[in-house]
Amino acid sequence: MKTQIIKKLKAISRPKKYPDDTDYTSISLEDIPRLATSFKVDSRKIEIIALEEGMVPERYARNMKTFSPEDQASLLKSQVSIVGLGGLGGTVCEILARTGIGTLNLIDGDRFEASNLNRQFLSTRETMGKYKTEAAVKRIKEINASITVRRHDEYLDDKNSDALIRRSDVIVDCLDNIKTRFILENASKKSGSPLVSAAVAGLSGHITTIFPEDPGLKLIYGPPDDLKSKGAEASLGCLPSAVSVLAAVETAEVVKIILNRGSLLRNKLLIIDLLDNITEILDLLP
């Protein structure tokens, strides 16, 4: 069947030019689901086959050259868990859906309330009182129907964490409290998957990437036993500018991990302070 799909893709493809005037072969947005229906396969599979044959689904055209078609296919074959669907998580969903991560595994037991509206892009007047996961699934599907979404309407804890995050290529910590971050880190290490972790208070925040063998969060927060669950955000809140910047950096780390490219924030902490326009990368190891 793959041969037939390739033949059909080639027949419907169109030559186009990138803004720099170089050529590519495009598959239109509408043709992807049409082919998926006629061959009775997922639209994601159609996109992967197209990319592996060097054809570019038009929705990914502006990812190209930074990514190769093979890179884009790798992203579509990947699974990323997003834990927490508030300010960080909502923005991470939006960006990873547009980037074209093939499977998004969403974990949050919370429902939207009015105080979320300042920063949580999935919260609207319409979604008040609804599960954050429900709004996330709807938004992701509106953006990119090729993405498989797994929805878990439950809070991560030390009993369910292993099952909730298994088979993730990368896990993104978008939680809103320090205690659960340590539970997630522990589960990530057990699962053997890298964790990207960001946290925000007011106009400040920081982000790091933790592979299973790395010391991780204790370098930032000290021993977990000494900690209150909430940090400075309890008195400063979380501002949408800081939340969005940190979420965007998280997604860049996710993509670099999957494609094994660029520099990661392993054993490093990128701190961002939008009050005084400070960005700095700290070495967490002495």
Add this chain to the structure above:
Amino acid sequence: MIVHVTLKLFATLSRFTPDSADRYPIAPGTTVKHLLEKLGVPEDDVRLIFINGIKGNLTSTLTDGDRLGIFPPVGGG
């Protein structure tokens, strides 16, 4: 003799920032702990200490021209 350090207190700690944070005078041999006591920063609120971009601790000694940054625990999202 007096030496100078640059101070940046993040998030909730910013209220302890002295006027002369860009060129704050200290006695040579001053530790981070001494400096925070002088500024009235509660030690419990200090989570992450970095000096010239490298993680330090309360007993780190400050020298002329050091850039000291202090973060409270931050966990929101």
